[in-house]
């Protein structure tokens with residue numbers, strides 16, 4: 746591992762504000778409230794990785810059944826059935842996820858081992874945990890949560906596997922996690938939020954932290970389109986009316 750390679754998210758404007766991408770092997774918390782676009786953004790990250798950067802991805806879904814999620818994702822231009830059929834994009838279904846959850850109840854380090862084994866088996870360079878909050882809820886102990894995220898980061902980094910950890914937060918609060926420890930162990934934080942303007946809800950995205958790189962901290966207007974996630978600077982002219 747060279748340590749200075751960047752993992753391009755494939756979401757063009759996001760790579761621009763990151764100065765190229767996320768340092769490879771980082772574990773990044775993606776925090777947002779319900780409906781803020783976490784699943785869509787992370788799915789685009791996984792699909793673009795496969796189609797544009799020849800990087801395999803694993804999506805661990807602990808909050809929504811795989812079939813339902815795929816049905817929704819098929820509405821988007823980045824969805825690629827061939828990548829799924831070829832195994833370049835691999836969704837871990839709820840059944841497997843349920844087993845992971847059972848394992849978690851027994852031992853958090855077994856869960857880390859299982860996730861890392863899946864990543865190694867598939868040769869994945871990208872992994873999403875949707876959501877890390879679901880894992881943390883099962884642990885329900887700050888020391889164990891810290892240990893889980895820390896160990897996961899330690900194991901994924903030498904594999905050059907970049908992780909997006911979805912964090913479920915309340916709407917319009919400047920917090921990044923439920924337990925308040927997740928953000929300190931993660932290498933980066935991307936915060937999704939929104940505000941109201943003339944009766945419209947405007948989505949925003951901000952990179953709050955990204956260890957190892959100089960990045961923009963400017964808030965971006967975020968739009969969910971058929972083509973995927975679009976970002977633009979938070980200027981009056983860019984706010985849809």
Ligand SMILES: Nc1ncnc2c1ncn2[C@@H]1O[C@H](COP(=O)(O)OP(=O)(O)OP(=O)(O)O)[C@@H](O)[C@H]1O
Nearest residue numbers: 777778779780781782783784785786820969970971
């Ligand atoms: N085809 C589409 N075009 C535009 N916007 C869409 C489309 N499909 C869904 N959306 C928007 O995306 C939102 C859902 O995004 P997503 O599933 O990524 O949210 P989430 O943050 O993962 O939510 P949760 O925490 O509940 O899982 C919907 O509420 C809707 O506003």
Ligand SMILES: [Mg+2]
Nearest residue numbers: 783784808875
């Ligand atoms: Mg979701």
